[in-house]
Amino acid sequence: xxxxxxxxxxxxxxxxxxxxxxxxxxxxxxxxxxxxxxxxxxxxxxxxxxxxxxxxxxxxxxxxxxxxxxxxxxxxxxxxxxxxxxxxxxxxxxxxxxxxxxxxxxxxxxxxxxxxxxxxxxxxxxxxxxxxxxxxxxxxxxxxxxxxxxxxxxxxxxxxxxxxxxxxxxxxxxxxxxxxxxxxxxxxxxxxxxxxxxxxxxxxxxxxxxxxxxxxxxxxxxxxxxxxxxxxxxxxxxxxxxxxxxxxxxxxxxxxxxxxxxxxxxxxxxxxxxxxxxxxxxxxxxxxxxxxxxxxxxxxxxxxxxxxxxxxxxxxxxxxxxxxxxxxxxxxxxxxxxxxxxxxxxxxxxxxxxxxxxxxxxxxxxxxxxxxxxxxxxxxxxxxxxxxxxxxxxxxxxxxxxxxxxxxxxxxxxxxxxxxxxxxxxxxxxxxxxxxxxxxxxx
Amino acid sequence: xxxxxxxxxxxxxxxxxxxxxxxxxxxxxxxxxxxxxxxxxxxxxxxxxxxxxxxxxxxxxxxxxxxxxxxxxxxxxxxxxxxxxxxxxxxxxxxxxxxxxxxxxxxxxxxxxxxxxxxxxxxxxxxxxxxxxxxxxxxxxxxxxxxxxxxxxxxxxxxxxxxxxxxxxxxxxxxxxxxxxxxxxxxxxxxxxxxxxxxxxxxxxxxxxxxxxxxxxxxxxxxxxxxxxxxxxxxxxxxxxxxxxxxxxxxxxxxxxxxxxxxxxxxxxxxxxxxxxxxxxxxx
Amino acid sequence: xxxxxxxxxxxxxxxxxxxxxxxxxxxxxxxxxxxxxxxxxxxxxxxxxxxxxxxxxxxxxxxxxxxxxxxxxxxxxxxxxxxxxxxxxxxxxxxxxxxxxxxxxxxxxxxxxxxxxxxxxxxxxxxxxxxxxxxxxxxxxxxxxxxxxxxxxxxxxxxxxxxxxxxxxxxxxxxxxxxxxxxx
Numbered sequence: 001x002x003x004x005x006x007x008x009x010x011x012x013x014x015x016x017x018x019x020x021x022x023x024x025x026x027x028x029x030x031x032x033x034x035x036x037x038x039x040x041x042x043x044x045x046x047x048x049x050x051x052x053x054x055x056x057x058x059x060x061x062x063x064x065x066x067x068x069x070x071x072x073x074x075x076x077x078x079x080x081x082x083x084x085x086x087x088x089x090x091x092x093x094x095x096x097x098x099x100x101x102x103x104x105x106x107x108x109x110x111x112x113x114x115x116x117x118x119x120x121x122x123x124x125x126x127x128x129x130x131x132x133x134x135x136x137x138x139x140x141x142x143x144x145x146x147x148x149x150x151x152x153x154x155x156x157x158x159x160x161x162x163x164x165x166x167x168x169x170x171x172x173x174x175x176x177x178x179x180x181x182x183x184x185x186x187x188x189x190x191x192x193x194x195x196x197x198x199x200x201x202x203x204x205x206x207x208x209x210x211x212x213x214x215x216x217x218x219x220x221x222x223x224x225x226x227x228x229x230x231x232x233x234x235x236x237x238x239x240x241x242x243x244x245x246x247x248x249x250x251x252x253x254x255x256x257x258x259x260x261x262x263x264x265x266x267x268x269x270x271x272x273x274x275x276x277x278x279x280x281x282x283x284x285x286x287x288x289x290x291x292x293x294x295x296x297x298x299x300x301x302x303x304x305x306x307x308x309x310x311x312x313x314x315x316x317x318x319x320x321x322x323x324x325x326x327x328x329x330x331x332x333x334x335x336x337x338x339x340x341x342x343x344x345x346x347x348x349x350x351x352x353x354x355x356x357x358x359x360x361x362x363x364x365x366x367x368x369x370x371x372x373x374x375x376x377x378x379x380x381x382x383x384x385x386x387x388x389x390x391x392x393x394x395x396x397x398x399x400x401x402x403x404x405x406x407x408x409x410x411x412x413x414x415x416x417x418x419x420x421x422x423x424x425x426x427x428x429x430x431x432x433x434x435x436x437x438x439x440x441x442x443x
Numbered sequence: 444x445x446x447x448x449x450x451x452x453x454x455x456x457x458x459x460x461x462x463x464x465x466x467x468x469x470x471x472x473x474x475x476x477x478x479x480x481x482x483x484x485x486x487x488x489x490x491x492x493x494x495x496x497x498x499x500x501x502x503x504x505x506x507x508x509x510x511x512x513x514x515x516x517x518x519x520x521x522x523x524x525x526x527x528x529x530x531x532x533x534x535x536x537x538x539x540x541x542x543x544x545x546x547x548x549x550x551x552x553x554x555x556x557x558x559x560x561x562x563x564x565x566x567x568x569x570x571x572x573x574x575x576x577x578x579x580x581x582x583x584x585x586x587x588x589x590x591x592x593x594x595x596x597x598x599x600x601x602x603x604x605x606x607x608x609x610x611x612x613x614x615x616x617x618x619x620x621x622x623x624x625x626x627x628x629x630x631x632x633x634x635x636x637x638x639x640x641x642x643x644x645x646x647x648x649x650x651x652x653x654x655x656x657x658x659x660x661x662x663x664x665x666x667x668x669x670x671x672x673x674x675x676x677x678x679x680x681x682x683x684x685x686x687x688x689x690x691x692x693x694x695x696x697x698x699x700x701x702x703x704x705x706x707x708x709x710x711x712x713x714x715x716x717x718x719x720x721x722x723x724x725x726x727x
Numbered sequence: 728x729x730x731x732x733x734x735x736x737x738x739x740x741x742x743x744x745x746x747x748x749x750x751x752x753x754x755x756x757x758x759x760x761x762x763x764x765x766x767x768x769x770x771x772x773x774x775x776x777x778x779x780x781x782x783x784x785x786x787x788x789x790x791x792x793x794x795x796x797x798x799x800x801x802x803x804x805x806x807x808x809x810x811x812x813x814x815x816x817x818x819x820x821x822x823x824x825x826x827x828x829x830x831x832x833x834x835x836x837x838x839x840x841x842x843x844x845x846x847x848x849x850x851x852x853x854x855x856x857x858x859x860x861x862x863x864x865x866x867x868x869x870x871x872x873x874x875x876x877x878x879x880x881x882x883x884x885x886x887x888x889x890x891x892x893x894x895x896x897x898x899x900x901x902x903x904x905x906x907x908x909x910x911x
Contacts, residue, residue: 078591087780094773259707276598276600279598279689713759714759717753
């Protein structure tokens with residue numbers, strides 16, 4: 001894909017610069033003249049949307065840091081940190097808007113990244129030659145989780161505090177070194193002021209690391225070029241259009257639609273995705289009655305709680321993220337796009353529902369009844385009509401999906417794949433004409 | 444076909460979610476909050492200034508004897524959208540804010556002698572807290588410190604409706620419920636009364652016991668605008684005041700949002716036209 | 728689908744449509760994008776301006792009876808030092824004497840204090856050169872000398888020598904009673 005450059009400097013200055021630092025050429029080849037498959041659908045716009053999210057988070061975050069005080073020291077009304085957030089909300093010019101954008105921006109960022117990831121799985125975008133691209137994406141996702149978690153701690157409310165307590169205690173599950181690691185993370189004997197200070201420092205650092213990995217991610221994308229809904233490689237120029245204006249305008253349109261959703265939250269439901277308890281200042285002596293992480297962590301939280309053993313639970317939770325890294329070596333099917341893999345597609349759709357339901361489990365107490373009117377009965381250690389068992393079944397499918405994909409790669413017989421992006425010529429055994437037409441419409 | 448499957452899957456997910464959701468927060472129970480209507484509800488809602496003034500009076504006359512509002516300053520009362528806002532008047536110079544502030548003696552340091560003194564508050568001072576610190580608040584209130592009210596309307600599920608329900612919701616405990624001395628039964632105060640209940644295990648009353656005695660009585664406050672001070676009126680007004688105090692920029696937020704959404708919709712329309720135009724030549 | 732193969736890159740220049748209408752929509756889209764970014768940038772910039780609680784501390788009151796003859800008290804106002812000086816008759820006389828001397832920023836002594844209150848000189852204690860705080864009792868004119876770059880002010884706070892362009896500024900203040908002033 002990285003063929004010869006079509007950039008031709010027009011003025012004396014750009015010629016002069018091009019022979020010294022060909023930065024305009026780089027931008028031109030990457031975002032203007034970059035040959036992009038012409039059949040990308042709207043699921044492909046989430047890459048651009050994610051870049052927008054990162055930009056918004058960094059821009060708002062930098063200005064919030066100008067007013068935020070990373071100190072857990074007590075002050076009338078809460079702590080210096082808690083009060084500084086309220087100072088932003090009340091006294092700083094437009095502070096309420098900037099903070100709501102930043103807080104809801106985290107949720108929007110995760111919404112977009114989950115869609116982006118599911119799209120990658122569905123269309124096989126992680127398969128050769130794009131494994132490194134996929135792994136870089138997984139690293140970005142990990143960094144995002146760390147950043148979001150530490151950001152949630154900063155307002156130093158009750159949820160911040162006990163979120164920090166629970167997450168840092170996860171590391172205590174590790175044998176031998178666990179206790180030392182948690183003490184090291186805390187900088188004390190409990191989550192306290194030193195913890196808040198370092199979390200602020202890291203919360204400011206990590207987004208720039210994300211930005212760095214994003215550059216690598218785009219680089220790794222531009223070597224093999226985009227995958228596409230058909231999952232076939234680009235064969236000729238007829239298969240592609242230049243990135244600009246075709247995809248700048250399409251991505252731009254999708255971004256604005258996404259911003260409509262974003263703005264609806266910021267201006268009309270700014271606290272809908274948060275938790276009221278985080279407007280109560282942190283109090284290490286009292287845990288709120290119902291402690292839940294932010295929605296984007298709920299599926300993993302459900303997996304953690306589903307396992308009765310602490311260490312195994314923690315390992316399962318980290319495993320649920322870790323398994324993504326090896327996905328290119330789990331799903332070995334030569335057919336990239338699940339459009340042409342009906343069986344895999346079925347399991348994939350169940351997988352999406354599974355993840356959503358896991359999130360639902362994470363938002364409930366483990367012992368809550370699923371169906372309020374059903375008595376249920378105890379099986380092994382918990383009631384079958386409880387979220388504990390639902391989480392276990394869903395958790396098993398979460399990992400089972402990858403096992404199924406592994407075996408499907410060998411046993412499944414995919415539908416015929418079009419030869420190229422612009423010409424849907426059949427290959428392999430002839431199929432009824434209707435079936436191909438049907439396959440074309442999908443997506 | 445795929446679209447159909449996706450849609451079905453989405454519906455199944457949503458339906459399951461909706462069916463399963465009402466189990467949340469089962470560790471503590473609480474009666475469903477009372478339905479209250481608020482002038483500031485909805486995308487175009489605004490605070491009713493007269494109500495905010497009455498609400499401030501309830502806070503001042505009743506709540507503030509025990510509850511602090513540390514995050515507010517007297518000048519905030521005259522901020523745009525606040526109870527004593529007047530167009531064109533700088534909140535720091537507002538005669539209302541000044542008059543309210545000067546009745547409070549706040550601690551300060553005499554810069555000549557270095558001694559601790561008290562002086563009349565100015566608009567830039569924070570609301571004076573009823574107790575010097577949390578320990579004093581605890582000691583004076585039977586061991587439970589009255590929570591700060593600055594953010595109460597955001598810190599509880601249901602916000603102002605929760606405040607209204609609790610304030611008007613005190614009832615005699617049902618027979619079979621043991622209420623400890625210094626505690627009061629309130630069905631709207633989230634709690635778990637299982638261990639205080641002698642009746643049938645599946646009929647534990649909702650709610651919990653609260654350390655605050657029923658604070659409101661009819662005519663406890665004399666409203667300047669002649670509104671009849673019923674318990675319900677007092678609770679309604681103070682809940683509205685606390686909703687304003689928790690998010691003073693709420694009106695501005697909704698108004699800005701309206702402009703932003705209009706802009707985004709127009710922008711989206713124009714971009715879509717541009718997109719169709721650009722792609723019209725491409726067979727894809 | 729198969730019968731229309733695009734031979735080369737599609738044309739990005741003007742197509743067959745009415746070129747004016749075609750361009751208009753793209754220009755409108757680009758304008759909306761630029762305008763939106765500019766409007767979004769404003770809150771992020773304005774957020775650095777003084778916040779409401781800072782503005783609320785914009786004025787202070789001061790009791791002049793705390794200053795004795797020939798003494799200078801420095802109070803903090805808006806984060807800056809304000810010199811409150813109780814001038815001796817000799818200092819006043821020196822200042823009045825120089826009213827017509829050549830100066831960079833000519834001003835009479837009378838314009839430097841409130842009418843009838845010649846003994847009280849209220850000045851922002853920030854050198855008009857680059858913002859350091861001048862020291863009293865130094866320099867050739869019996870007034871202030873800035874330690875940073877040697878600007879010399881006289882007993883009325885007027886610039887007499889050195890790089891500073893202006894006299895020491897007077898804050899907005901007013902007498903609220905005979906001995907009390909409100910600054911700001």
